[in-house]
Structure formats: C-alpha cells, structure tokens
Amino acid sequence: MPQSVDVRLDHITKRFHEVVAVDDLSLEVERGEFFSMLGPSGCGKTTTLRMIGGFEEATSGTIYLGDADVTGQPPFKRDVNTVFQNYALFPHLSVFENVAFGLRRRKVAASEIVTQVGAMLELVELPGYEARKPSQLSGGQQQRVALARALINRPRVLLLDEPLGALDLKLRKQMQLELKRIQTEVGITFIYVTHDQEEAMTMSDRIAVMRAGRIEQLGNPEELYERPRTAFVAGFLGVSNLLEGDVAGGDGSLVTVKLHDGTLLRAPADGAATTGPVRIGVRPEKLRVDARAEAGASNGLNALSGTVLDASYIGVSTQYLVQTAEGHRLTVYAQNLDTAGAGELLAGGQHVQLTWKPQHTFVISGTAEHVAGDPHLTEEGESA
Amino acid sequence: MTAAPAAATRRPGLGARLANLVLPVFTGLLLLFLFSPIGVMIAFSFNDPAGRQNITWQGFTVRNYFDLWGRSQITTPMINSLLIATVSTVVATTFGTMIGLALTRFAFRGRWIMNMLIFIPITAPEIILGASLLTLWVSLGVERGFLTILAAHIMFNISFVVVTVRARLAGMNQSLEEAGMDLYADGRTTFWKITFPIIFPGILSAALLAFALSIDDYVITLFSAGHTLTFPLWVFGVSRLGIPPEVNVLGTLIFLTAFAFIGVQLWGQRRQGRAAPITLVGR
Ligand SMILES: Nc1ncnc2c1ncn2[C@@H]1O[C@H](COP(=O)(O)OP(=O)(O)OP(=O)(O)O)[C@@H](O)[C@H]1O
Numbered sequence: 001m002p003q004s005v006d007v008r009l010d011h012i013t014k015r016f017h018e019v020v021a022v023d024d025l026s027l028e029v030e031r032g033e034f035f036s037m038l039g040p041s042g043c044g045k046t047t048t049l050r051m052i053g054g055f056e057e058a059t060s061g062t063i064y065l066g067d068a069d070v071t072g073q074p075p076f077k078r079d080v081n082t083v084f085q086n087y088a089l090f091p092h093l094s095v096f097e098n099v100a101f102g103l104r105r106r107k108v109a110a111s112e113i114v115t116q117v118g119a120m121l122e123l124v125e126l127p128g129y130e131a132r133k134p135s136q137l138s139g140g141q142q143q144r145v146a147l148a149r150a151l152i153n154r155p156r157v158l159l160l161d162e163p164l165g166a167l168d169l170k171l172r173k174q175m176q177l178e179l180k181r182i183q184t185e186v187g188i189t190f191i192y193v194t195h196d197q198e199e200a201m202t203m204s205d206r207i208a209v210m211r212a213g214r215i216e217q218l219g220n221p222e223e224l225y226e227r228p229r230t231a232f233v234a235g236f237l238g239v240s241n242l243l244e245g246d247v248a249g250g251d252g253s254l255v256t257v258k259l260h261d262g263t264l265l266r267a268p269a270d271g272a273a274t275t276g277p278v279r280i281g282v283r284p285e286k287l288r289v290d291a292r293a294e295a296g297a298s299n300g301l302n303a304l305s306g307t308v309l310d311a312s313y314i315g316v317s318t319q320y321l322v323q324t325a326e327g328h329r330l331t332v333y334a335q336n337l338d339t340a341g342a343g344e345l346l347a348g349g350q351h352v353q354l355t356w357k358p359q360h361t362f363v364i365s366g367t368a369e370h371v372a373g374d375p376h377l378t379e380e381g382e383s384a
Numbered sequence: 385m386t387a388a389p390a391a392a393t394r395r396p397g398l399g400a401r402l403a404n405l406v407l408p409v410f411t412g413l414l415l416l417f418l419f420s421p422i423g424v425m426i427a428f429s430f431n432d433p434a435g436r437q438n439i440t441w442q443g444f445t446v447r448n449y450f451d452l453w454g455r456s457q458i459t460t461p462m463i464n465s466l467l468i469a470t471v472s473t474v475v476a477t478t479f480g481t482m483i484g485l486a487l488t489r490f491a492f493r494g495r496w497i498m499n500m501l502i503f504i505p506i507t508a509p510e511i512i513l514g515a516s517l518l519t520l521w522v523s524l525g526v527e528r529g530f531l532t533i534l535a536a537h538i539m540f541n542i543s544f545v546v547v548t549v550r551a552r553l554a555g556m557n558q559s560l561e562e563a564g565m566d567l568y569a570d571g572r573t574t575f576w577k578i579t580f581p582i583i584f585p586g587i588l589s590a591a592l593l594a595f596a597l598s599i600d601d602y603v604i605t606l607f608s609a610g611h612t613l614t615f616p617l618w619v620f621g622v623s624r625l626g627i628p629p630e631v632n633v634l635g636t637l638i639f640l641t642a643f644a645f646i647g648v649q650l651w652g653q654r655r656q657g658r659a660a661p662i663t664l665v666g667r
C-alpha cells in the first residue's frame with residue numbers, strides 16, 4: 001500500500017559560502033513514521049532539519065510538506081514544530097504559558113487552551129507543573145515541556161534535533177522509551193536527528209545515515225546493520241570486520257568471493273557487484289572461534305584461520321582479536337555460553353578457526369576508497 | 385561524636401579573631417567613605433542657616449522643603465533638567481534599543497564600524513565632546529538653548545543605551561526567537577512576546593542610566609546651553625556665592641528618587657527569580 005508522504009526534499013543543497021553543508025539531498029518521509037537522521041558531527045543533519053523547519057533557506061532544491069511546496073515559507077507559516085537541542089523554553093513564561101504559546105498565536109479559545117495544555121502535560125507526565133518557570137525544572141522536565149510545547153500544535157511533522165543530547169545516560173534511555181511511546185500515541189511523523197547510533201536503532205522506523213551532506217544509506221535499522229552497503233555505514237553502526245577480495249562466481253542466492261590469499265568465502269548475492277574487487281564484512285557477534293585450528297569448513301560455513309592476538313573477558317562476552325594469515329585483524333564477540341571465567345580463555349598465540357554463516361556476510365562493492373575532502377572523516381565512520 | 389564538644393569549646397586564637405574583624409571593619413569604612421557625603425547632604429537639607437552659607441549646623445527645620453517651590457530661579461532649572469532628562473531618556477532608549485537590536489541581530493555592511501563609533505561618546509572626554517558640539521552649533525548658526533542641550537544629551541545617552549541593551553541581547557539565546565517563530569509567531573509578535581520581555585531588564589537599566597547621566601551632566605551641557613539653566617548649571621552658579629540649603633533639598637529628593645527606582649528594579653528581578661545581574665555601565 002503506498003503511504004502518503006509527509007515531507008519530501010527534492011535535490012536540496014545548502015551552501016554556507018564555500019562550505020557545502022547539504023549536498024543535493026533527496027528524501028521522502030512517510031506519514032506517521034519515526035525517521036532518524038544519523039551521522040557524524042558536521043555531516044549536515046541540523047542544517048537539513050533547519051531547512052525543513054524554515055530557519056535556513058535552501059541554496060537550491062524544493063521542500064514539500066504533503067503536497068504543498070513550502071520552500072520559501074517562513075517558519076511560522078509551516079505546519080511543522082521543532083524541539084530544539086537546548087530546549088529553548090521561554091524563560092520569562094511559566095510552563096503553562098510555554099505550552100500554550102502556539103495555541104495563543106492561533107487564537108484558540110481560552111477555555112480550550114486550559115483543557116489542551118492540561119491534557120498535554122498529562123501526556124508528558126508533568127501535571128501540576130503549570131505555574132513553574134523553566135529555571136525551576138530539571139533537565140528531563142525541561143525536555144518534556146519542550147516536547148509538549150511543540151506537540152500541542154498537532155503539527156504534520158515534529159522535528160527533533162538531538163533532544164536528549166543534554167541528558168545523562170540513564171535519563172536518556174528512559175526518555176527514548178518515553179518519546180517512542182508518545183510518538184506512537186499521537187501518531188505524528190517524527191524526524192529525529194542524532195549522532196548516537198544506538199539511539200537511532202532503538203527508536204526509528206527508518207534511518208538515513210548521512211555523511212558529508214549526503215545520504216549514505218537509507219533503510220530500517222535491521223537493513224542498515226545487517227546489510228550495510230558502504231564501509232562507512234558498516235563502521236558507523238557498530239564494529240565491522242572487512243576483508244578484501246574479488247568476486248569469483250555465484251550460484252543463485254550466494255556469491256563466492258576469493259580473498260587475496262585464496263580463501264573462498266560466500267555471501268548473499270543481493271545487491272552486490274557480480275564481478276571485480278569487493279570487500280566482504282561480518283559483524284563480530286556472528287563469528288565463532290574454534291580452537292581446533294584445522295577443523296575445516298563444514299556444513300557450508302565460511303571459515304578463516306588465524307591467530308589470537310588478544311583476549312579480553314568482559315563478563316557477558318569475551319572479546320577476541322584474531323589476525324588472519326593475510327594480516328587482517330578481526331574482532332570477535334564470543335558468548336560465554338560454555339565458559340565460566342577468564343581462566344578458560346583462548347590464549348594469545350593460539351591458532352584458531354573462525355566460522356560464520358554465509359547469510360551473515362555482507363558485501364561492499366569496490367576497494368577501500370579514500371575519503372576526499374574531509375580529513376576528519378575516517379572511512380569507517382567513527383574513529384576508533 | 386565525641387570530638388564535637390571539644391571542637392565547640394576550643395576558642396580561636398587572638399590572631400584568628402583579629403583576622404575575622406578585618407573584613408567587617410574594612411567594609412564598614414568603605415561604606416562610610418561612600419555614603420558620608422550623601423549623609424551630610426541629607427542632614428544639611430534640614431539645616432536652618434542664618435545666611436546663604438549652609439556649612440555649619442544651626443538648627444533643625446523642614447522649612448527648606450516647602451520654601452523652594454515658589455521660587456522660579458530654583459524651579460525653572462530643575463524643570464529644565466527633568467524635561468531634558470525625560471525626553472532624552474525616552475528618545476535615546478527607543479533608538480538605542482533599535483540600534484542594539486540591529487547590531488546584534490543583523491549582519492550588514494559597516495556593522496563593525498558602527499560598533500566602534502558607538503563607543504566614541506562613551507570614551508571621548510566630555511570636555512572634547514562639549515567643545516566640538518559648541519563648534520558645531522556655532523558653525524551651523526544654531527541658537528543654543530533648551531533644544532541644543534536636549535540634542536547633546538540624546539547623543540551621549542544613545543551610546544550608553546546601545547551598549548547596555550547589546551550586552552543583554554548578546555546574552556540571550558537566539559534559538560528562543562526561532563522557537564517563537566516555530567510556534568506561529570511572526571516577526572513582530574516574536575519581538576513583543578519574547579525578545580522584548582527578555583531584554584526588558586536591560587532596557588530598563590539603560591533608561592535609568594540615561595536618566596541619571598542626563599540629570600547631572602554639567603560639562604557637555606555647559607557648551608550647548610546658551611542662556612538656558614539646568615539644575616547642575618544653577619548649582620554650580622550659586623555655589624560660587626555659597627551653597628543654599630535648597631541645593632541639599634533637591635539633591636536629597638533626586639537621591640531618594642534614584643534610590644526608589646533601583647529598589648523597585650531589584651525587587652522586580654528578585655520576584656522574577658532571575659539572578660542575572662543588570663549591567664550598569666559606569667561613566
Ligand atoms: N551558519 C553557518 N555558517 C557557516 N557554516 C555552517 C553554518 N551552519 C552549519 N555550517 C556548516 O555546515 C556543516 C553542517 O553543519 P550541521 O550543523 O548541519 O552539522 P550536524 O550534522 O548537525 O553536526 P552536529 O552533529 O555536530 O550537530 C558543517 O560543516 C558546519 O560547519
């Protein structure tokens with residue numbers, strides 16, 4: 001069923017003098033969706049959000065809300081509200097007046113305002129705080145007021161720019177759940193900016209991973225994690241192990257990739273290049289470490305042999321660093337299912353075999369690229 | 385817990401007790417130094433001097449407070465001063481606030497020059513400003529009087545207002561205005577509902593400052609005055625013959641008014657629960 005589109009960006013570019021903050025970006029956000037923009041600092045998330053809100057004018061391109069072209073419209077004419085990163089609560093107004101601000105501007109009847117503000121404070125779990133000034137609230141409470149102040153207007157789209165950035169970890173987790181609950185309850189489209197991949201993964205229906213003003217990959221959290229299409233996405237959404245090789249053939253749903261040392265590995269064929277140089281990746285938790293070094297690949301598993309460089313016992317899991325014959329280093333998270341304590345770790349220098357299912361492998365077209373332009377961006381996303 | 389009574393009974397040594405006295409004594413002396421002239425002024429406004437000299441205590445009276453109202457040589461300069469101070473404060477505060485807004489909210493060609501020029505009336509010696517104004521009036525052929533004094537006061541007051549308001553605006557989170565716009569307030573509504581209430585304490589202190597600067601200005605006023613007398617000019621004039629108690633009476637009244645204003649403002653800030661200090665720029 002085709003969903004109706006709430007926000008559409010059509011070839012949006014934003015330049016600040018010679019800096020290209022957003023580079024020819026196109027995007028559709030569907031009605032009722034929790035949509036996140038994720039990316040490293042300076043990749044253009046805030047700028048994109050501010051253009052949707054009307055605080056920044058696009059250098060070129062068109063912005064649609066629903067079917068209406070709003071490109072040149074000022075913020076107060078757009079059916080969009082924002083939760084600012086620093087909350088931007090009006091310090092001279094009470095919580096009640098802060099939340100009522102949008103309704104008053106739209107000349108809603110006074111009795112109606114009282115009812116709606118009451119209901120909204122109920123929703124964000126702050127009833128009874130009407131008379132307080134923002135300075136008399138905790139960070140989490142201010143955050144809720146900011147949310148209530150925006151949501152009460154029932155906008156078509158709610159924009160949130162790292163709304164939990166100023167909160168400590170525990171409150172952050174709690175507010176993530178809270179935000180998701182509220183979004184489900186009111187059914188308003190959320191566009192959520194964050195540079196915290198875990199936050200984006202837990203809350204979003206879809207995520208746009210951004211890099212240097214462009215969308216690197218767009219998809220639901222599972223797609224992005226399990227089948228990243230670029231090394232950047234693979235690196236940004238967790239730890240990934242990448243190996244270089246060439247496509248050596250395929251049999252229907254799987255392709256075979258030959259590593260430079262001749263090892264053959266198999267991976268799902270979907271979307272991957274069918275010839276030429278590729279990189280093949282696997283997440284650390286998908287790998288099994290086997291101390292019988294030459295056990296041999298059995299029952300269709302991918303297998304690589306290597307040497308344990310380092311082992312660290314973390315309690316819930318053990319983290320190994322394994323070096324292959326070719327010199328690649330792979331991170332492995334081993335569940336401590338059968339072991340009970342650091343004494344049972346595989347020792348450094350031990351020869352091991354790593355095995356994993358071909359379906360858990362992802363393929364990235366092309367060889368390691370050099371990231372042009374920004375020296376701060378490592379290709380793997382987060383600098384380790 | 386056993387150590388507590390011992391600690392309570394142990395008395396600080398003599399040296400420590402003396403050291404504890406230093407700060408209160410020093411503070412007391414400083415306050416005395418600051419306020420004794422004002423105390424003397426207020427006291428002598430109740431003096432009953434024999435002649436024109438009001439420098440030795442003769443006896444208590446409140447007659448001075450009733451006497452002066454009928455005497456136009458005293459009331460006219462005072463009214464002039466009040467009028468000039470009021471009008472120059474209103475005009476300077478209005479335009480100064482607008483300039484302050486323009487300088488902080490908009491990027492325009494020549495902004496940094498404007499930012500610099502605005503400091504000149506504050507930093508330039510008064511005597512230079514006064515003399516240049518005199519040159520200006522003479523070369524323009526303008527007759528000096530009430531209006532030229534007013535123009536001069538607006539000129540220097542604007543600078544002080546701009547500097548004070550700008551400081552307040554710089555401390556204001558700009559996303560507050562964006563939040564206003566986001567919540568369906570157009571530019572004008574955003575200004576009146578958000579920007580103005582937030583910078584209002586700054587505007588108020590700017591206005592009080594402007595009023596205070598205007599009402600006691602002597603040097604610049606002298607050069608622009610012609611035959612018009614303001615209160616400071618009158619005081620200076622009569623003081624050469626001897627200071628009459630009326631000077632003390634008016635001084636006391638001005639002081640009490642200023643005191644009341646500052647009190648009201650501090651009270652207002654306290655009520656709003658805002659700790660941010662107002663920046664009163666000294667001259
Ligand atoms: N007003 C501005 N003037 C000049 N350059 C700007 C301006 N705003 C943003 N930029 C530049 O545009 C780029 C994108 O900035 P943006 O604020 O959108 O990044 P972001 O993805 O939100 O980063 P962060 O996670 O740090 O908030 C950056 O290189 C930034 O320096």
Ligand SMILES: [Mg+2]
Nearest residue numbers: 045046047161
């Ligand atoms: Mg940002």
